[in-house]
Amino acid sequence: MSxxxxxxxxxxxxxxxxxxxxxxxxxxxxNRGETLGIVGESxxxxxxxxxxxxxxxxEQSETVGEITFDGQNLLDKTDAEMCQxxxxxxxxxxxxxxxxxxxxxxxxxxIMEPLRLHRNMSDNQAKSETxxxxxRVGIPNPKERVDNYPHQLSGGQRQRVMxxxxxxxxxxxxIADEPTTALDVTIQDQILELIHTLVREEGMALILISHDxxxxxxxxxxxxxxxxxxxxxxxxxxQIFDELIHPYTQGLxxxxxxxxxxxxxxxxxxxxTVPDLISLPSGCTFTDRCPLxxxxxxxxxxxxxxxxxxxxxxxxxxxxxxxxKTEELFS
Amino acid sequence: xxxxxxxxxxxxxxxLVRHYRLPRxxxxxEPGHVFALNGVTFEIHKGKSFGIVGESxxxxxxxxxxxxxxxxxxxxxxxxxxxxxxxxxxxxxxxxxxxxxxxFQDPYGSxxxxxxxxxxxxxxxxxxxxxxxxxxxxxxxxxxxxxxLKPQDISKYPHEFSGGQRQRIAxxxxxxxxxxxxxxxxxxxxxxVSVQAQVLNLLKDLQDExxxxxxxxxxxxxxxxxxxxxxxxxxxxxxxEKGQTEDLFSSPAHPYTxxxxxxxxxxxxxxxxxxxxxxxxxxxxxxxxxxxxxxDRCPMAKDVCREVKPPLSPVAPDHLAACHFSDSVMKxxx
Numbered sequence: 252m253s254x255x256x257x258x259x260x261x262x263x264x265x266x267x268x269x270x271x272x273x274x275x276x277x278x279x280x281x282n283r284g285e286t287l288g289i290v291g292e293s294x295x296x297x298x299x300x301x302x303x304x305x306x307x308x309x310e311q312s313e314t315v316g317e318i319t320f321d322g323q324n325l326l327d328k329t330d331a332e333m334c335q336x337x338x339x340x341x342x343x344x345x346x347x348x349x350x351x352x353x354x355x356x357x358x359x360x361x362i363m364e365p366l367r368l369h370r371n372m373s374d375n376q377a378k379s380e381t382x383x384x385x386x387r388v389g390i391p392n393p394k395e396r397v398d399n400y401p402h403q404l405s406g407g408q409r410q411r412v413m414x415x416x417x418x419x420x421x422x423x424x425x426i427a428d429e430p431t432t433a434l435d436v437t438i439q440d441q442i443l444e445l446i447h448t449l450v451r452e453e454g455m456a457l458i459l460i461s462h463d464x465x466x467x468x469x470x471x472x473x474x475x476x477x478x479x480x481x482x483x484x485x486x487x488x489x490q491i492f493d494e495l496i497h498p499y500t501q502g503l504x505x506x507x508x509x510x511x512x513x514x515x516x517x518x519x520x521x522x523x524t525v526p527d528l529i530s531l532p533s534g535c536t537f538t539d540r541c542p543l544x545x546x547x548x549x550x551x552x553x554x555x556x557x558x559x560x561x562x563x564x565x566x567x568x569x570x571x572x573x574x575x576k577t578e579e580l581f582s
Numbered sequence: 583x584x585x586x587x588x589x590x591x592x593x594x595x596x597x598l599v600r601h602y603r604l605p606r607x608x609x610x611x612e613p614g615h616v617f618a619l620n621g622v623t624f625e626i627h628k629g630k631s632f633g634i635v636g637e638s639x640x641x642x643x644x645x646x647x648x649x650x651x652x653x654x655x656x657x658x659x660x661x662x663x664x665x666x667x668x669x670x671x672x673x674x675x676x677x678x679x680x681x682x683x684x685x686f687q688d689p690y691g692s693x694x695x696x697x698x699x700x701x702x703x704x705x706x707x708x709x710x711x712x713x714x715x716x717x718x719x720x721x722x723x724x725x726x727x728x729x730x731l732k733p734q735d736i737s738k739y740p741h742e743f744s745g746g747q748r749q750r751i752a753x754x755x756x757x758x759x760x761x762x763x764x765x766x767x768x769x770x771x772x773x774x775v776s777v778q779a780q781v782l783n784l785l786k787d788l789q790d791e792x793x794x795x796x797x798x799x800x801x802x803x804x805x806x807x808x809x810x811x812x813x814x815x816x817x818x819x820x821x822x823e824k825g826q827t828e829d830l831f832s833s834p835a836h837p838y839t840x841x842x843x844x845x846x847x848x849x850x851x852x853x854x855x856x857x858x859x860x861x862x863x864x865x866x867x868x869x870x871x872x873x874x875x876x877x878d879r880c881p882m883a884k885d886v887c888r889e890v891k892p893p894l895s896p897v898a899p900d901h902l903a904a905c906h907f908s909d910s911v912m913k914x915x916x
Contacts, residue, residue: 292774406638435637435801436845437860443847444859462775465847492850506779508804510831510846517786518779518808524744525774 252322253280254456255304255424260316262299262308262480264528271528273299275480276552277316281424286450286457288471288488290464292503294525296480297460301426304458305343306333321423339369342417344446346429348409352401358385358412359397365419384415389445407438411445418449425450426458431466443470464507468492476500479526479536485555486562496564498572499537502581519581535567542580543568590664591625592762592795593632593649593682598622598658600644600819604868616867618644620819620875621658623894626812628762629789631796633810633827635803635842639867641819642799646767649797650684651675663762679709680759687768689748693740699726700736703755710759721758728791729754729784746777750784757788765797770805782809803846807831815839818866818875821894825901835903835912838876874906881916882907 262274274296281287289297302308304318306325318325320341328336345351353361362384363377372380378397385393388411401409410430417425427446431439447470450457461467467474467488474491476484476499484497495501505519523540532538535548548567555563558573566572572580600619607614618641626632634642648655651667660667662682667675683706686692693702703722707713723733729750740748749769756764766785770778786809788794800806806813807827814824815838823836834840841860860879874880874887886906894904897912905911 292776436803436842437637439847440845440859441861463847464775464849468849469847503775504849506776507849508779508782508802508808510804510807510843510848517783520779520783521776524746524777 253319254283254321255281256317256319257304258317258319260300260303260314260318262296262303263313263315264299264309265311265313266529268529272480272531273312273528274303277475277477277482278555279475279482279485281456281458283423283456284450284454285473286459286471288467288474289458289460289477290462290467290474290503291477292462292525294479294528295477296528297477298428299480300477301343301428301458301460304424304426305337305341306330307337307343335369338365338422339420340423342420342422342425344410344413344417344425344427344430346432348406348413348433351413352409354401357398357400358404359399362397362412362415362419365416369420380419381415384419385412387418387449388412388415389441390415406434407442410434410438410442414442414445414449418453421453422455424456424458426460428460429462430459432461432463439466446470464504476503479531480528481536481552482555482565483537484562484564486559490559490562494558494562494573496558496562496569496573497537497566498541498543498568498580500564501572502540505581521581535565543571591627591661592663593626593797594659594661594664595625595645595649596623596659596661598645598648598660599656600641600648600653601656614868617870618819618867619648622816622819622821624814624821624824626763626795626797628795629793630812631789631798631810633806633813634797634799634816635801635806635813636816637801637842640816642816643767644819645816646684646765646797646799650682650765676709677711680706681761682763682765683756683759683761685749685752685756685764685766685769688772689745689752690740690772692752693748695740698737698739699731699751702740702751703758706755706759725754725758728757728788744777745773746781749773749781753781753784753788757792757794760792761794763795763797765799767799768801769798771800771802778805785809803831803843815842820875820904821902822876822905823903824894825898825903829898829901833898833912835897835901835908836876836905837880837882837907837911837916839903840911840916841881874904876905882911 257277257279260274260277264271264273277300291297303314314326359381362381366372366377366380382393382397385396390396390408390411431442459471471488474488475482478499484500495504502521506521508518521540526536532549534551535553538544538548553565553567555565556569557563598619599621602616602618604614622645636642647653649660655668700722704718707718731750770781773781798810810827813827813830814821817838823839834843873889874892877883877887892904892906894902897903897908
């Protein structure tokens with residue numbers, strides 16, 4: 252049995268303009284020690300899926316499906332029970348290290364909070380554990396830094412503090428939502444390396460969410476590509492980068508400026524913009540921007556087709572998509 | 583750069599210095615300074631794109647603000663179309679501003695939500711003096727069309743547009759006075775990948791069509807490689823390497839450039855690469871240092887780097903680097 256098994260997860264947010272299906276029919280599994288990358292553009296539902304796992308969705312939302320974590324369905328849990336799990340066995344690192352720390356408490360205080368709450372440590376124990384954690388995430392002079400406020404730390408150091416908080420209770424699953432988007436490339440490198448080392452040494456499972464295909468490709472075993480709330484392509488990282496199948500994945504990859512390509516011609520663009528989640532087509536969410544789309548795509552949700560072992564793509568026109576290279580597909 | 587057959591550069595920056603005073607820590611102590619720009623020199627020729635890369639805190643945005651004459655400069659000169667702008671008063675600058683315009687990073691913060699698109703885009707025309715209403719409307723319509731927006735968008739408000747479309751509005755606003763120079767400070771970093779590609783292609787098309795010159799600031803090396811003819815790498819308020827994009831990216835001569843290029847994650851490149859990692863982050867903006875700016879983080883720093891400041895000197899035609907060991911960096915890497 253997998254550590255985490257997500258079945259038919261859908262998240263519906265009620266907005267003033269009507270219900271928005273932020274996540275629809277998402278399925279994935281995660282085993283201990285595995286890393287899963289969720290990639291997609293803003294509004295594709297990747298953060299909503301993560302928040303659904305953590306039970307942190309906004310109040311006007313409805314979650315259906317099953318999230319089985321260690322044999323228990325998290326969606327059946329009460330708030331009090333979720334509080335026991337959240338931050339303890341499931342931990343999350345948020346995108347903005349600038350705003351996700353509380354500016355009026357010292358970083359030490361914020362790392363000690365889960366230790367006292369979940370591991371019933373005394374103040375003294377918690378403090379020495381906090382210093383150990385700060386050292387573990389590579390903050391110099393942890394004994395002094397423990398009394399610093401967030402504004403006294405740099406962006407990279409704040410993200411390290413976030414990681415220390417997430418690690419404090421040795422979670423089974425670590426969810427990192429765009430952990431390095433606000434950071435410079437050199438600092439990004441350091442933080443990803445740190446997450447990677449910690450995951451390997453502590454035997455955690457990692458869900459890494461990013462819009463950057465480079466970050467995903469170098470740091471994960473499996474990938475889930477999301478568009479308009481649904482998974483369009485899933486599979487092993489190597490498999491997917493060997494052969495990008497879904498038209499969206501192909502377009503996303505081609506639209507990225509890549510180092511070493513010099514200024515060879517124009518970038519491939521995907522026409523249009525990310526869809527409005529309120530008025531999605533009832534079939535494939537990529538219909539409006541896809542060069543291969545037909546009436547069938549608009550009306551019938553495409554099934555996930557297994558292309559090679561464990562590599563699925565959800566598209567009605569898989570053969571056409573495979574036969575036409577990206578450059579032709581979007582030109 | 584071959585200058586014989588080219589007229590005056592669109593932008594000439596010479597030895598630009600900008601230091602910010604920090605608040606006094608005590609009544610008797612001398613106040614500290616942030617040394618944001620320590621003598622930056624470069625020029626951009628007509629129709630070219632000049633990229634500036636570096637980590638946060640290296641002075642890229644300070645440079646943009648000083649080039650745009652948005653704040654007083656401490657020393658040095660900025661010449662736009664051969665005309666000095668440092669030291670001019672607000673009223674003297676105003677008629678000149680039509681020649682240099684700026685596109686900002688955040689397409690959500692840089693457009694006034696109370697004004698409709700027509701008014702936002704027409705605003706820089708005030709610098710041209712009195713023009714007739716019909717002329718103004720025509721220019722707004724033309725410029726919106728050239729950035730790919732529709733004439734009926736004129737009466738809409740910024741909140742009705744997506745991030746990519748807003749950035750198009752910001753670009754239209756910069757273009758409406760037919761400027762020679764557009765300074766773009768991270769114009770695509772807030773956009774999604776698929777939208778980013780549209781905006782980058784648009785910037786390229788506009789350059790082909792109107793011959794505008796770009797000073798393009800970005801932390802994303804791949805974006806700079808795609809768009810720019812020349813690149814300067816900044817570190818602690820200095821240019822540490824400068825050259826044609828192809829030369830600089832294929833054979834970097836400064837260890838910092840090499841490390842920056844190595845740090846970019848590459849999709850589909852298989853598993854982890856072996857590479858040199860940079861420890862720490864940019865620090866030392868508040869101290870005057872002897873020797874090389876990069877000495878604290880450089881993997882190959884020797885005694886000479888701590889004593890003698892390496893000058894920005896040619897390592898190949900049109901390729902300058904400020905490193906004592908640039909020859910060996912180019913030949914053998916780090």
